[in-house]
Amino acid sequence: MTGEQPATSSPAPAAAGVPDRARGLARYTADLIPPGTVLVGLARSPYAHARVSSIDIQAALKIPGVLAALTPADFDDIALGHQGADEPVLTRVARYVGDGIVAVAASDQDALLRGIEALHIDYEILPHACSVDDALALDQPLHPAFLDNVARRFSAERGDWEAAQKRVSTWVEGTFQTQAVPHAYLEPRATLVRVYDDRLELVTGTHFPSVLAETYGEIVAGWGARLEVVTPDIGGSFGAKWEHPTHLVCLAFAHRLRRDVAMVLPRRDDMISGRTRVAMRIQMRIGATDDGELIAKETMIWADNGAYTGHGPSVTLAAAIRMDNLYRFSALNAQAQLIYTNNVPSECFRGFGSPQSAFAQEQLIDELAEQLRIDPIELRRRNAVQPGDTTLHGWQVGSCGFNDCLDAIKDRIQTHRRENPMATSDRYRFGYGIAGATHAISNRGYDHRFDRDMMSLAVEPNGVLRIESGEVEIGCGTVDLFAGIVADHLELDRERIRLVLGDTATVPHGLGCFASRTAFFGGRAALDASRRFAQLCGRLAIDIGLPADTAIASVIEAAVTANRTMELRVTGSYEPDHVTVPDESGYGNISPAYTYATHGCCVRVDTATGLTTVVCYWAAHDTGQVLNPQRARGQVVGGVVQGLGFALAETTLVDDRGHMQNPGYLDDRVATFADAVPIECIFTPTFEKEGPRGAKTIAEPPIIPVAACVANAIYDATGARQWRLPMTPEWVWRSLCAKGVLAPDRTAD
Amino acid sequence: MPPAKSPALRPSHLPPVELYRPADLGELLAHAADGVHLLAGGTDLVVWASQCGEPRRLAWIGSIDQLQTLDITSDRAHIGAAVTLSRIVRSGQFRSLAPAVVDGAAVVGSVQLRNQATLVGNVCTASPGGDTIPALHVHDAALDIVSAAGDRRSVKISDFVHGPGQTGLNTGEVVTGVTLRGLGQREGSAFSRFTQRNALDLAIASVAACLSFESDGRTVARAHLSMGAVGPTVLDADEAARSLVGHPLEPARLRNCADLTAECCRPITDHRASADYRRQLVRTLTMDVVDAAAERAIPGWLAVEAP
Ligand SMILES: Cc1cc2nc3c(=O)[nH]c(=O)nc-3n(C[C@H](O)[C@H](O)[C@H](O)COP(=O)(O)OP(=O)(O)OC[C@H]3O[C@@H](n4cnc5c(N)ncnc54)[C@H](O)[C@@H]3O)c2cc1C
Numbered sequence A: 001m002t003g004e005q006p007a008t009s010s011p012a013p014a015a016a017g018v019p020d021r022a023r024g025l026a027r028y029t030a031d032l033i034p035p036g037t038v039l040v041g042l043a044r045s046p047y048a049h050a051r052v053s054s055i056d057i058q059a060a061l062k063i064p065g066v067l068a069a070l071t072p073a074d075f076d077d078i079a080l081g082h083q084g085a086d087e088p089v090l091t092r093v094a095r096y097v098g099d100g101i102v103a104v105a106a107s108d109q110d111a112l113l114r115g116i117e118a119l120h121i122d123y124e125i126l127p128h129a130c131s132v133d134d135a136l137a138l139d140q141p142l143h144p145a146f147l148d149n150v151a152r153r154f155s156a157e158r159g160d161w162e163a164a165q166k167r168v169s170t171w172v173e174g175t176f177q178t179q180a181v182p183h184a185y186l187e188p189r190a191t192l193v194r195v196y197d198d199r200l201e202l203v204t205g206t207h208f209p210s211v212l213a214e215t216y217g218e219i220v221a222g223w224g225a226r227l228e229v230v231t232p233d234i235g236g237s238f239g240a241k242w243e244h245p246t247h248l249v250c251l252a253f254a255h256r257l258r259r260d261v262a263m264v265l266p267r268r269d270d271m272i273s274g275r276t277r278v279a280m281r282i283q284m285r286i287g288a289t290d291d292g293e294l295i296a297k298e299t300m301i302w303a304d305n306g307a308y309t310g311h312g313p314s315v316t317l318a319a320a321i322r323m324d325n326l327y328r329f330s331a332l333n334a335q336a337q338l339i340y341t342n343n344v345p346s347e348c349f350r351g352f353g354s355p356q357s358a359f360a361q362e363q364l365i366d367e368l369a370e371q372l373r374i375d376p377i378e379l380r381r382r383n384a385v386q387p388g389d390t391t392l393h394g395w396q397v398g399s400c401g402f403n404d405c406l407d408a409i410k411d412r413i414q415t416h417r418r419e420n421p422m423a424t425s426d427r428y429r430f431g432y433g434i435a436g437a438t439h440a441i442s443n444r445g446y447d448h449r450f451d452r453d454m455m456s457l458a459v460e461p462n463g464v465l466r467i468e469s470g471e472v473e474i475g476c477g478t479v480d481l482f483a484g485i486v487a488d489h490l491e492l493d494r495e496r497i498r499l500v501l502g503d504t505a506t507v508p509h510g511l512g513c514f515a516s517r518t519a520f521f522g523g524r525a526a527l528d529a530s531r532r533f534a535q536l537c538g539r540l541a542i543d544i545g546l547p548a549d550t551a552i553a554s555v556i557e558a559a560v561t562a563n564r565t566m567e568l569r570v571t572g573s574y575e576p577d578h579v580t581v582p583d584e585s586g587y588g589n590i591s592p593a594y595t596y597a598t599h600g601c602c603v604r605v606d607t608a609t610g611l612t613t614v615v616c617y618w619a620a621h622d623t624g625q626v627l628n629p630q631r632a633r634g635q636v637v638g639g640v641v642q643g644l645g646f647a648l649a650e651t652t653l654v655d656d657r658g659h660m661q662n663p664g665y666l667d668d669r670v671a672t673f674a675d676a677v678p679i680e681c682i683f684t685p686t687f688e689k690e691g692p693r694g695a696k697t698i699a700e701p702p703i704i705p706v707a708a709c710v711a712n713a714i715y716d717a718t719g720a721r722q723w724r725l726p727m728t729p730e731w732v733w734r735s736l737c738a739k740g741v742l743a744p745d746r747t748a749d
Numbered sequence B: 001m002p003p004a005k006s007p008a009l010r011p012s013h014l015p016p017v018e019l020y021r022p023a024d025l026g027e028l029l030a031h032a033a034d035g036v037h038l039l040a041g042g043t044d045l046v047v048w049a050s051q052c053g054e055p056r057r058l059a060w061i062g063s064i065d066q067l068q069t070l071d072i073t074s075d076r077a078h079i080g081a082a083v084t085l086s087r088i089v090r091s092g093q094f095r096s097l098a099p100a101v102v103d104g105a106a107v108v109g110s111v112q113l114r115n116q117a118t119l120v121g122n123v124c125t126a127s128p129g130g131d132t133i134p135a136l137h138v139h140d141a142a143l144d145i146v147s148a149a150g151d152r153r154s155v156k157i158s159d160f161v162h163g164p165g166q167t168g169l170n171t172g173e174v175v176t177g178v179t180l181r182g183l184g185q186r187e188g189s190a191f192s193r194f195t196q197r198n199a200l201d202l203a204i205a206s207v208a209a210c211l212s213f214e215s216d217g218r219t220v221a222r223a224h225l226s227m228g229a230v231g232p233t234v235l236d237a238d239e240a241a242r243s244l245v246g247h248p249l250e251p252a253r254l255r256n257c258a259d260l261t262a263e264c265c266r267p268i269t270d271h272r273a274s275a276d277y278r279r280q281l282v283r284t285l286t287m288d289v290v291d292a293a294a295e296r297a298i299p300g301w302l303a304v305e306a307p
Helices: A019-023 A057-063 A107-116 A132-137 A161-167 A209-222 A245-257 A267-273 A311-326 A354-372 A376-383 A402-419 A478-490 A518-544 A552-561 A630-648 A707-718 A728-740 B024-031 B045-052 B083-090 B092-095 B097-106 B119-125 B133-138 B238-243 B251-264 B276-295
Strands: A038-044 A048-057 A067-072 A100-106 A118-124 A152-158 A170-176 A189-195 A199-204 A226-230 A261-264 A279-288 A294-306 A330-338 A428-440 A455-459 A463-471 A496-499 A568-572 A594-606 A611-623 A680-685 B019-021 B035-038 B056-059 B071-072 B076-080 B142-146 B150-154 B161-163 B176-183 B189-192 B205-214 B219-228
Touching: A019 A245, A038 A107, A038 A170, A038 A245, A048 A100, A057 A067, A067 A107, A067 B251, A100 A245, A100 B276, A107 A496, A132 A294, A132 A330, A152 A311, A152 A496, A161 A294, A161 A330, A170 A354, A170 B251, A189 A245, A199 A209, A199 A279, A199 A594, A199 A728, A209 A226, A209 A261, A209 A707, A209 B092, A209 B133, A226 A552, A226 A611, A267 B024, A279 A311, A279 A354, A279 B150, A311 A330, A311 A354, A311 A428, A311 B176, A354 A428, A354 B076, A376 A402, A376 A496, A376 A707, A402 A594, A428 A552, A428 A707, A455 A518, A463 A478, A478 A496, A518 A552, A518 A568, A594 A707, A594 B097, A611 A630, A611 A707, A630 A680, A630 B019, B019 B161, B045 B176, B056 B205, B071 B092, B076 B092, B076 B119, B083 B219, B092 B097, B097 B189, B097 B205, B097 B276, B119 B176, B133 B189, B133 B205, B133 B219, B150 B189, B189 B276, B205 B276, B219 B238, B219 B276, B251 B276
Parallel strands: A038 A261, A199 A226, A294 A330, A463 A496, A611 A680, B019 B056, B035 B056
Antiparallel strands: A038 A100, A048 A118, A067 A100, A152 A330, A170 A279, A189 A199, A189 A261, A279 A294, A428 A594, A455 A463, A455 A568, A594 A611, B071 B076, B076 B176, B142 B150, B142 B176, B189 B205, B205 B219
16 A cells, blocks of 8 residues: 555545645645655756767766666667657657656765766767757658658548638638747656555656556566556646656666655756647638638648657647637648657647647637628637537537627627727737637547546445545546535535545546546546445345435445445446547547637737737636536636736747757746736536536636637737737737837827 | 766756854854855845755855844935845835835845845846846945955945956955935936746846936936846946936937937847847836836826826
């Protein structure tokens, strides 16, 4: 077992997740490292692309306190990556600045740093490429099996393109560039490995302990060891914390040294070797008829995979096609390529590829509206997807409240305009913007075997009901919902329910907390388990001589008295039956339900500095029935603020040698509290019959439309279209200069 | 070249440090003479120590009462070396004496940071973008310095800072505080910086202005302009300031003055901003702070309508 460390969240309802964190009571991986634990560090490549020609660890091993070193040879036949196993644990060819070459274990931090400094590594420098264009032009493959540096190609053609084209009277087009941003979680990557003879216990924050246990389990089985994964409180991830080389380095040291080992990345290391959102160049064209019927859309994407493949392939495919499902197009053509570069490996990030593609699509829809002289909300409304539709990509739309979202935003903007006549001056310009979004709940294509969640309920000898789930509390408060659903359904006191999470030794399989799936899948599994449990209680009641409809709480009490609590144990599950594994082009009903949103905002642009200030923000979401309004609002506000960082400030800057120039939160300008803006959250509830109690999910969608929404508002204010993210003051100022928007003349002579 | 020796790739980690807590100035001077590094709020020093692994011997000035004083008279202020930015921001008396310095102090980092960081630490760090420095320029501030031997000297702020991270402090010397000139009649000062984020950010450009008017309440009698983050040190824009003197502050004159500051600054292009954007910011900030300083000098005076 896990020893004294809690893999379990506290029993009190209010204490699960958020309030604990707010009170500083959460215990993250780094808090669980006892003194005396062996510390691990990496020697990282200073070159973006280089072959390691020799490694000498002897001098390092002589430093007092240095215990061992591992080199690429220790991991020769292991490559990580779910969607393209191409990332070595330690590498013989450095493919980005920060790539790990040699790992050192030491008894203290000073010895560790001295040990790393004493390593002798020689490199043969190779030509590198830090942009997709350079990579396509590079006559040297970054990975031998991919001669043209294209890791993956996607193509999706739907409808009758020729016929559709003929109906188009107006085309709008543009090329948009989105940037790589780090996930900016507060808890840097941290790993602790505890050793119990041949059993290794990996303690780390992750989206999916069950999958880690499966993936690493096979590897450590080759060393003659067994593995369990424990996930304690997680200080954020947003799509970053999956498999990582540092896990295996720690597992290997622990196994060799037979000692507990730990590694907590300093912020800068975390950022240079962490993951980023997939940067994309998106070339897009949308055609419509004169009366505003959207007909055809063509998309070309060049996506920057970085050095290794995380979830880049599914992110790229999502960017290529998902946002198409928001409107009733007649024909679609999407081509995308995912290209290896010498940048930090990319990953999925809240919203998957949709914040990227929404930035392009929702600006072009506005362009169309302007050209066709139709109100942008009206244009969207006329073409909005409707309940019961099957989209060109095979999505079977159940509940859909996109129209309601559009109406709500229209109403807010009209009211705001009326009540706040804007003091537009030469210097300050005001404008309004909107953008729509859609998202899936989980993705049947993620694990080809199944898309499922399980939950067990068991009564402890004292009558407490224990919920066991393979899902983790990633910071949204989602799993607390499970307890709420069970308590409500069984009419039990929430105080008498205990949640056990994230310890693969004791909980049933969970696919993971990602893709906005947890509340939906876990919630349905909770309902299923509750129903089964109620049946069991009914049978036990009769057996004990109570009426079959005795309250569950009383049956549990009777079971305690009769010493028969061990009979009250069930496992429930949820696996939607109307979803399909998508084909290579992404066609298929990938999700049991779909969510919709429209955002609106009012901005003020300072034409003298290019600074965009968001005056007011409205976020309308169709998330089905809202199960917990406070938490749902928290997700929306968080998503919008995170989206504003993506829209206006955040980026990774790389110099011409491939060194990241802003590996910290000073120059990766994540929004702070002082940057938060007034946000109104509007829920336009539908009832999703597939969802738990009519609910869908919130999680990712709030970030998707933000950049597009702000870009449209900047355009409305200034007439300068924004083709590039982030829309920093300097870039906006340049776009104003290019447009001839006169800036600093504040008064006439 | 072994990677770990490249300082950019050294994992940041605060090494064990020897920390002294001298009780008086004499003890502090003895430590300084011994090569021990001075620690005030530590908001710069601890960051460097984590990144570079040194210095490892530190003497904390915070327990020396003498350095905690914030002395304010009718025409001058003395800020002890251990006085935090928060104390400065909270003092109403200080605000009326040197509003530009408060403007600068109030935007440093965040609340938590300002509770810890000192004004003197900000000056000694000698960053071209140090947010209190331009305002100290326009308030004719001087640093009070004492040597190991007990010799005292006073150095004008513009002579004290030599370059990024470089000051005129000799080994063993300690800054005991800063003395500055308070506003006189019909005089106002202001500071403004441009950042991309509303907290925890560094200036891409900043400007401070101090302006006094003749008794007619219109003609500029004296002007001092100073610019941050657009040169190796904070720079005085003397010609631009002179262009205002002897004339009423009319829009065309103000614009011309702003153009002059933009011309005389020496910005670089780096990952934070390009040189020409920094010039544009200096131009805009100049207009903003001259406006604000004039408004403080003659309340109700406004060259242009407020945004
Ligand atoms: C998150 C963060 C945000 C920041 N934001 C800003 C910002 O917005 N604007 C800005 O200007 N700065 C900013 N800084 C930098 C820093 O906070 C300021 O420069 C601060 O004023 C330094 O003061 P301190 O008391 O912490 O100095 P310390 O770190 O203690 O010392 C700084 C230097 O001064 C020397 N020193 C201190 N006292 C004396 C003395 N009496 N005599 C001689 N030498 C002395 C020290 O030896 C050291 O070299 C930020 C720093 C951080 C970490």
